[in-house]
């Protein structure tokens with residue numbers, strides 16, 4: 063892609079996983095409401111390509127989006143316990159502002175960070191915990207209706223609907239990636255559900271790279287690694303995007319240690335020296351999620 067790619071929420075966990083993996087491969091514009099320290103910015107991204115702005119600020123978003131070829135939209139409140147006023151503003155209104163600006167500017171491709179929580183309601187008492195185990199064959203494949211388990215999930219389902227609308231009305235290519243659980247270096251520890259939906263950093267970067275390179279219309283795909291435990295199919299991501307994940311939470315023990323007989327070289331990041339510093343948000347942007355696993359960065 064010759065034109066710049068706008069990455070919203072660039073300073074967060076997902077944004078940094080993407081930039082550490084494919085930061086050298088595109089001409090980026092980075093937008094975040096928090097200023098990005100140098101350790102979070104790939105070489106070659108000038109000050110002029112860094113936007114400190116809220117995604118609900120229409121003027122700032124239109125300026126950042128002018129002449130870009132693609133958008134990866136991550137900015138928002140990622141907490142599954144987020145209250146309605148926050149998801150309404152940051153996730154629903156913010157996504158509407160970014161998608162509308164993209165569609166009106168003639169952006170070709172738009173990748174939206176949806177979430178497993180858009181379909182959390184499928185994890186019924188009858189299905190769990192078997193659902194999280196390797197021998198279970200139940201699969202969601204992206205063709206099912208959203209079934210949010212919380213208001214955060216509702217906001218992600220709303221984002222998917224906005225994507226459908228802007229694809230149908232403006233012919234913008236839109237892919238909604240229902241991201242599982244991104245953690246660095248190892249799957250979530252002692253957490254069956256998290257291990258079933260693990261997305262490693264390098265698979266995350268590769269998946270969004272495919273979102274920028276593939277040809278598609280409107281897609282809903284799952285963003286997880288090639289885990290033995292899973293209840294999300296990655297077939298659609300393979301078919302529509304050419305996603306070919308490298309990692310598998312089954313290569314780790316339940317405690318998150320690499321199994322000795324498996325290849326678990328997962329951390330192909332380019333900012334080796336600054337990786338730890340770049341991993342944690344400089345400041346918490348939302349109050350901490352009390353249910354969040356402590357090793358989730």
Ligand SMILES: NC(=O)C1=CN([C@@H]2O[C@H](COP(=O)(O)OP(=O)(O)OC[C@H]3O[C@@H](n4cnc5c(N)ncnc54)[C@H](O)[C@@H]3O)[C@@H](O)[C@H]2O)C=CC1
Nearest residue numbers: 071073074075076095116117137138140175177241243244
């Ligand atoms: N980390 C994960 O495992 C998963 C993440 N997601 C989604 O991926 C996206 C990114 O998540 P993370 O990187 O984990 O979150 P994060 O909180 O680490 O990063 C979000 C970034 O967006 C920025 N931001 C938030 N609201 C903003 C606004 N109104 N205007 C401008 N910037 C704003 C924050 O400053 C932050 O740098 C979110 O939309 C989240 O819902 C979905 C599923 C799983």
Ligand SMILES: O=C1O[C@H](COP(=O)(O)O)[C@@H](O)[C@H](O)[C@H]1O
Nearest residue numbers: 140141142177178179242243256
């Ligand atoms: O959407 C998200 O999902 C992941 C995984 O959910 P969890 O219920 O297993 O914690 C979460 O870590 C992330 O913060 C959130 O944005």
